[in-house]
Amino acid sequence: xxxxxxxxxxxxxxxxxxxxxxxxxxxxxxxxxxxxxxxxxxxxxxxxxxxxxxxxxxxxxxxxxxxxxxxxxxxxxxxxxxxxxxxxxxxxxxxxxxxxxxxxxxxxxxxxxxxxxxxxxxxxxxxxxxxxxxxxxxxxxxxxxxxxxxxxxxxxxxxxxxxxxxxxxx
Amino acid sequence: xxxxxxxxxxxxxxxxxxxxxxxxxxxxxxxxxxxxxxxxxxxxxxxxxxxxxxxxxxxxxxxxxxxxxxxxxxxxxxxxxxxxxxxxxxxxxxxxxxxxxxxxxxxxxxxxxxxxxxxxxxxxxxxxxxxxxxxxxxxxxxxxxxxxxxxxxxxxxxxxxxxx
Numbered sequence: 001x002x003x004x005x006x007x008x009x010x011x012x013x014x015x016x017x018x019x020x021x022x023x024x025x026x027x028x029x030x031x032x033x034x035x036x037x038x039x040x041x042x043x044x045x046x047x048x049x050x051x052x053x054x055x056x057x058x059x060x061x062x063x064x065x066x067x068x069x070x071x072x073x074x075x076x077x078x079x080x081x082x083x084x085x086x087x088x089x090x091x092x093x094x095x096x097x098x099x100x101x102x103x104x105x106x107x108x109x110x111x112x113x114x115x116x117x118x119x120x121x122x123x124x125x126x127x128x129x130x131x132x133x134x135x136x137x138x139x140x141x142x143x144x145x146x147x148x149x150x151x152x153x154x155x156x157x158x159x160x161x162x163x164x165x166x167x168x169x170x
Numbered sequence: 171x172x173x174x175x176x177x178x179x180x181x182x183x184x185x186x187x188x189x190x191x192x193x194x195x196x197x198x199x200x201x202x203x204x205x206x207x208x209x210x211x212x213x214x215x216x217x218x219x220x221x222x223x224x225x226x227x228x229x230x231x232x233x234x235x236x237x238x239x240x241x242x243x244x245x246x247x248x249x250x251x252x253x254x255x256x257x258x259x260x261x262x263x264x265x266x267x268x269x270x271x272x273x274x275x276x277x278x279x280x281x282x283x284x285x286x287x288x289x290x291x292x293x294x295x296x297x298x299x300x301x302x303x304x305x306x307x308x309x310x311x312x313x314x315x316x317x318x319x320x321x322x323x324x325x326x327x328x329x330x331x332x333x334x
Contacts (some may be wrong), residue, residue, distance in 0.1 A: 001322075003291050003295065007295075008297075014259070023294070027206070027207070027208065027306075027310065028310045029206055029305070029306040029307065029308070029309030029310030029311075030306055030308065030309075031298055090239075092290040095175055097173055097174055097177075097178055099175075114331075114332050116324075116330055116332055117329070117330065118175070119173065119175050119318060120178075120324050120330050120332060122175045122178070122179070123175065123178045123179050123182050123320035123323070124319060124320035124321060126179055126294060126298070126320075127179075127182060127186075127298050127318075127319055127320045128319070128320075129300050130294070130295050130302070131297030131298050131300075131301075131302045131319070132302075134298065134299040134300075134302035134303060134306075135306060137208070137299075138206070138208040138209050138302075138306050139208060140208065140305060141207065141208030141209070142206070142207040142208030143208070150295075150301075151295060151296070152288055152290060152291040152292035152295050152296075153284070153288070153292065155288075155291075156284055156285070156288040156291075161284065161285050161287070161288050162278075162282070162283065162284040162285070162288055163282070163283055164273045164281050164282050165280075165281040165282070165283055167281075
């Protein structure tokens with residue numbers, strides 16, 4: 001989950017170097033424009049964590065429509081909430097995959113209530129970020145732009161969990 | 171199904187690759203050669219790369235090569251063979267996920283060192299990334315791709331009813 005947040009942070013940082021027109025690029029078969037896809041990733045991340053933690057991050061919630069029209073600064077602000085939420089989840093120690101979550105504070109009146117085990121939003125959190133960042137990578141590549149490397153390898157290098165060993169250490 | 175969150179994440183990864191290969195087996199074989207700009211390669215090349223990488227990750231974690239080694243330069247392996255290797259790899263990675271010390275140091279490509287936890291995270295990331303490229307290729311070529319989300323995994327395993 002930390003890799004997921006790191007990768008989205010790195011992608012936003014990369015996108016700050018794009019023109020407003022480039023942020024609106026898309027290709028068929030993907031979710032939509034780069035900016036819209038970034039907003040969708042982050043609003044969904046907040047949604048999964050609100051369900052897992054059982055409390056809103058802020059009022060009003062960051063809904064999909066607002067997220068998909070947000071600026072990069074607004075998205076970065078909400079990604080900071082996601083980052084904090086992930087750490088709160090780890091700190092809670094409550095990572096029982098089978099814990100039944102009866103509802104989400106994000107559910108509006110009249111909307112159906114879904115019960116689910118905690119593993120479902122946790123697994124979807126990891127899948128969803130990689131899924132949509134890969135779409136943005138495809139959009140960038142299709143328009144001749146070389147996107148950032150968002151694999152786990154550079155993340156691990158940043159953390160010092162992966163490194164090249166010197167000749168003397170071998 | 172009682173599992174840790176990581177085990178579900180690994181199970182989802184294996185299930186999703188299997189479901190994607192199964193879907194591709196129903197296509198006209200000529201469709202395996204379609205592509206979309208900005209992705210890894212053709213639909214088939216993406217599948218072979220995805221499964222070959224997971225075979226390598228499993229070897230890094232266990233020292234064991236499961237099935238015939240898939241190399242980048244290989245002639246196409248059959249989808250049936252890719253499905254078998256993917257299932258075997260997924261099963262081994264699942265065992266590792268339940269028992270491995272995430273801090274154990276692993277030599278990836280000499281002189282590079284990493285840890286078991288990083289390799290496990292890369293298994294999941296890499297699978298999601300390239301499956302998305304495959305579904306993008308399908309969508310860009312007018313073929314409705316299969317649902318491969320964790321929600322779809324939960325429905326397929328009959329342990330969740332949540333929709334996308």
